[in-house]
Amino acid sequence: MLIRKLFKFENAHIVRNCSSDRCRRSIHGHSYKVEVLLEAHALDHGQMVYDFGLMKGSIRDVIDAFDHAVCFWDKDDPEYIRLCQQFSARWIALPVSPSAEQFARLFFVTIDALLKQTQMRNGESDDVRLHSVIAHETDTGYAQAFREDAYNPRMGEIRLAEIVFSEQVKAEWHDPRMMEKLLAGECFVNPEVLLQVPVPGGESR
Numbered sequence: 001m002l003i004r005k006l007f008k009f010e011n012a013h014i015v016r017n018c019s020s021d022r023c024r025r026s027i028h029g030h031s032y033k034v035e036v037l038l039e040a041h042a043l044d045h046g047q048m049v050y051d052f053g054l055m056k057g058s059i060r061d062v063i064d065a066f067d068h069a070v071c072f073w074d075k076d077d078p079e080y081i082r083l084c085q086q087f088s089a090r091w092i093a094l095p096v097s098p099s100a101e102q103f104a105r106l107f108f109v110t111i112d113a114l115l116k117q118t119q120m121r122n123g124e125s126d127d128v129r130l131h132s133v134i135a136h137e138t139d140t141g142y143a144q145a146f147r148e149d150a151y152n153p154r155m156g157e158i159r160l161a162e163i164v165f166s167e168q169v170k171a172e173w174h175d176p177r178m179m180e181k182l183l184a185g186e187c188f189v190n191p192e193v194l195l196q197v198p199v200p201g202g203e204s205r
């Protein structure tokens, strides 16, 4: 069975070397929608694949890191990179170009690592795993990354250590050490009971 949770973020970028002229040499933004699809073949104590509420912890923080940020390929012109860093408090340096395809792969690799390092505590099936990630760049265009795409070196290697988040991005995470913990292989322990605390903007975590 598959479940799917939708997340949203606003982000600015340039995608070098693509065919669309507006896209390749003008900074522009998108209101992204990201669908995270999880798969399992048995259910937890709540008869769910994985509680949607649990997906509003670190998984949401990973995606929200990209909100109101500028993303650039770390192979872009050093002067462009320097100016992005100078004029945007929220920036993310990527080892791949910020196309919809690479966003889907990046989120797959990151969320896959998070789930593998998560101690689940409500009887979730031991085969709960990430099925795919869909990154909608516009209402009409999306890319969907499956496991074989995320780890396909022909599409560019995505090493988590090579994704660099600005200090402002990290400071706004619920745990500013989140990526550090992920890279160090530390365990993320799910709460036994999730309290739904409202946060500004009408959502809850």
Ligand SMILES: Nc1nc2c(c(=O)[nH]1)N=C([C@H](O)[C@H](O)COP(=O)(O)OP(=O)(O)OP(=O)(O)O)CN2
Pocket (backbone or CB within 6 Å): 015, 018, 020, 023, 028, 098, 099, 100, 101, 137, 138, 139, 140, 141
């Ligand atoms: N396969 C991809 N193609 C394009 C990407 C991409 O990430 N993957 N990105 C772009 C640009 O970022 C562009 O802004 C979006 O392109 P497009 O869909 O053509 O945008 P429109 O706003 O013109 O969408 P319409 O719904 O067709 O008006 C280019 N291509």
